[in-house]
Amino acid sequence: MQEIVPDLWDVDEIESGVGVHVYLWRWAKGVTIIDTGxxxxxxxxxxxxxxxxxxPSDVARIIVTHGDADHTGSLKALKRATGAPVICHTVEKEFLEHPDRRKPAKTPLGLLMRPLFAVATLFPQFRVEPLAPDRTHVDGDKLPEGFTIIHTPGHTPGHISLLHPERRILIAGDAIHNRGGKLGAPLPLFTPDMENAHRSIWKLAKKYGEEIDTIVCGHGEPIFSGGGAKLQGLVDTIFEAEAKA
Ligand SMILES: [Zn+2]
Incomplete structure (x- = not known):
């Protein structure tokens, strides 16, 4: 396990072929788990x-950034073991309750992949047990852990990122990734609404960029400082490319 910054821990990389991160946040009431691999x-x-x-009884809460199998796969088992309340965005509730409703992008490749998505759920490593969250939240809600919920839709409709303004930490989920040390937008194939995903990155940079130093993502390495400027750099790249298109 790696301590990214004081109180924020990254559980050793979850082996799943995609390398997804699960974070632990230690605070006054125990520990909160963010995503479940x-x-x-x-x-x-x-x-x-x-x-x-x-x-396990010290787990105060389990926060799910979005309903994808690599983030909710161990959710039900953790809920069973800890009894901790599970929260997600109000719009994402549907996908926790009905994991089969998740669809790839409506691009030619995405449409080709649809049957594969259905077949994948037959394998235990991708089969997510449905679970009803205990509580749902919307953009701007503040949690006792010190995090503000930021709705960052696009990759999924109810995707959230978590901002800790005092500690200047952004837990971005899959709103962005930092694979190979390069900040990027979520993978198009798994992002049904890419335009909205880009707007969400723009929102993170413009509205909150000045409050962000550390960034951790679902996939890729942590950014230890200057996160806000890096987000703005990504926004510039995205919108320059869009202007040319
Ligand atoms: Zn993911």
């Missing part, structure tokens, strides 16, 4: 909780 990783995540000297 692919199915079968609950024990690994709870081992991370134990490394902090905490018990």
């Amino acid at each position: 692919t199915p079968g990783n609950a024990e690994k995540i709870l081992a991370g909780v134990a490394q902090l000297g905490l018990q």
Whole structure:
């Protein structure tokens, strides 16, 4: 397990072929788990909780950035083990309750992939057990952990990122990724509304950029400083490319 900045931990990379990150946030009421990796990783995540000297009953909350299988795969097992309340965006509730409703982009490749999406759910490593969240939130809601919920739709309709203004940390989920040390927009194939995904990045940069130093994403390496400027750099790239198109 890696401590990114004080109180924010990255559980060792979840092996799933996609390398997704699960984060632990230690605070006054215990620990909050942010995203849960692919199915079968609950024990690994709870081992991370134990490394902090905490018990499963110390898990105060489980926050889900969005309903994708690599983020909700171990959600039900963690819920069972900890009893902690699960929260997501109000719009994303549907996809936690009906994981089969997630669709790839409506591009030719995405349409080709649709049957594959359906077949993938037959394999245990991609099969997500449906779960009704205990509570849902909307843009601007503040959590006792110190995070503000930022609605960043596009990759999925109810995708959220979490901003900790005092600590200047953004937990971005899949609103952006930092694979290979390069900040980028979410993968088009798995992003049904790319235009909205771009607007969400613009929103993060313009509205909150000055409040962000550290950025961690669902995929890729952490950014330890200057996150706001890096976001603005990505926005410039996206909108220059759009202007030329
Ligand atoms: Zn993901």
